[in-house]
Amino acid sequence: MKLETARLYVRPFAERDRDAYMDYFRDPALWRMLGYRVDMSEQDLREEFAWRLENPEKVLALALREDDRVIGHIVVGEPNPPVQGHPVWSRKNGRSLSFALHRDFRRQGLMKEALGAVIDRLFTEDPALEFVNGGWFSFNPGSAALHRSLGFQPDFTHVLRRNGEQIEAIEGFLTREAWENGGRTPAFRKMRRFKQQLPESECLAILEKEPRGVLAVLGEGDYPYALPLDFLYRDGKLYFHGARQGHKLDAIRRHDKVSFCVMDEGFRREGEWALNIRSVIVFGRIRTVDPSGEDVEELLRAFGGKYYPDPESLEREIRSGIGRVQMLELTIEHMSGKLVNES
Numbered sequence: 001m002k003l004e005t006a007r008l009y010v011r012p013f014a015e016r017d018r019d020a021y022m023d024y025f026r027d028p029a030l031w032r033m034l035g036y037r038v039d040m041s042e043q044d045l046r047e048e049f050a051w052r053l054e055n056p057e058k059v060l061a062l063a064l065r066e067d068d069r070v071i072g073h074i075v076v077g078e079p080n081p082p083v084q085g086h087p088v089w090s091r092k093n094g095r096s097l098s099f100a101l102h103r104d105f106r107r108q109g110l111m112k113e114a115l116g117a118v119i120d121r122l123f124t125e126d127p128a129l130e131f132v133n134g135g136w137f138s139f140n141p142g143s144a145a146l147h148r149s150l151g152f153q154p155d156f157t158h159v160l161r162r163n164g165e166q167i168e169a170i171e172g173f174l175t176r177e178a179w180e181n182g183g184r185t186p187a188f189r190k191m192r193r194f195k196q197q198l199p200e201s202e203c204l205a206i207l208e209k210e211p212r213g214v215l216a217v218l219g220e221g222d223y224p225y226a227l228p229l230d231f232l233y234r235d236g237k238l239y240f241h242g243a244r245q246g247h248k249l250d251a252i253r254r255h256d257k258v259s260f261c262v263m264d265e266g267f268r269r270e271g272e273w274a275l276n277i278r279s280v281i282v283f284g285r286i287r288t289v290d291p292s293g294e295d296v297e298e299l300l301r302a303f304g305g306k307y308y309p310d311p312e313s314l315e316r317e318i319r320s321g322i323g324r325v326q327m328l329e330l331t332i333e334h335m336s337g338k339l340v341n342e343s
Contacts, residue, residue: 001060001076003117009063010074010114012056013049017063020070021049024102033140034100038163062101062114072101072111074118079133082158083171087222087254089155094131094173095122106142115150123179131175138168147172151179156255191336198337203280206262206337207233211307213262215240217251217286225251231260232303238282238330239289239299249288249326256285260330266342274343283334289327299327 003010013021022045024030028038037044052059052073062072075098083089083096097118101111119132134152136143144154152172160167191197198206212228219225225247232239238260242248252258260282266275289296300318308314 001057001118001121003060003114003121004065005113005117007065007110008114009065009068010060010117011063013052013059013061013070013073015053017061017070018049021052021061021073024071025049025100027103030100030103032163033137033143034098035137035160035162035167035169060114060118062110071105072099072114074099074114076118076122080135080171082156082169083133086156087218089131089133089173092130093128094133095129096133096135098134112146112149115146119150119174119179123176129176131173132179133171133173135169135171138170144170150174151182153178155257191338193338196339198278198280198339200335200337202278203335203337204233206264206278206280207231207238207282210262210264213260215248216259216261217248218255218257219247219251230303230307231262232299232306234302236332238284238332239303240328240330241300241303241325242328244291244324244326252286252288252328256287257283258286258330259283272343274341276339276341278337278339280335280337282330282332284330284332286328286330289329291326296325296327297322300325303327 026045031038031040058075058077060074061070063070077096079094079096099111122132123129134147136147152174154170154172157168157170160169213231214226215229216224216226229240263277263279266277268275304314
């Protein structure tokens with residue numbers, strides 16, 4: 001692959017790039033951001049450069065147009081093992097990107113410029129390509145911001161052990177649909193029968209009042225797994241509680257995107273037999289709440305206040321069960337409500 005952008009040549013490495021490569025890659029902080037050992041030797045660096053020369057279809061040098069000096073690289077490869085083992089992404093056709101840039105040339109938009117050109121070429125040349133994957137570590141907010149600016153959406157996390165420490169890795173994905181939409185994930189579908197749509201205030205009132213709903217997750221074997229749950233709506237988020245192990249938690253750890261549906265008891269207009277039912281569907285991302293966090297007991301108290309008949313019985317339950325309970329927090333990304341007449 002050979003590309004030109006406003007400020008860069010994106011091309012395979014050549015032997016003449018050796019010194020420039022050593023200049024930007026001889027950086028332990030960079031090795032850590034890439035997940036490499038931080039005690040690499042000169043021989044290790046020479047072997048890394050040799051590998052780049054031997055794989056021109058995978059490794060692209062980023063060279064300044066003004067003097068052809070190499071200041072970074074992009075690696076285009078197959079998805080990594082966590083992505084290949086994922087129940088959803090493993091079934092799709094994708095490529096993975098990783099990259100590095102000389103510390104003196106960061107925060108100038110150069111890597112975004114190069115990545116954008118490479119991504120465009122990948123999707124354009126391969127009509128069957130369904131996604132491009134990029135990952136970053138939780139300690140690297142700059143990489144997270146760069147990926148997001150290109151339209152990558154974080155999808156799942158996993159933990160790696162590198163250099164004697166456990167590091168959380170976040171896997172982000174840019175789908176073909178999002179790329180065709182200018183790097184923006186398409187909006188949620190608009191309601192087809194918009195005249196039946198409930199205003200946001202009614203949706204929130206239902207979430208605050210109703211006692212139960214159905215949480216849908218991606219279960220084992222990619223089968224939907226939907227289960228009825230008590231819940232609490234609070235400050236734009238939904239909270240659930242349950243045991244610290246089980247099908248639900250296993251599914252959430254694999255895939256944090258969920259939906260939650262709530263419906264009221266319905267009402268009949270005078271002279272009509274059919275029920276009129278109001279329902280709300282929420283889409284969002286769910287996470288486990290740290291059981292040792294200071295806010296867990298307060299959350300349980302607010303949660304139980306919705307259901308328990310008196311404060312005394314609630315306090316007894318909290319004291320006896322707080323050591324076994326797992327709270328879940330759902331951040332709402334999209335919400336819609338609908339009024340349906342059963343006739």
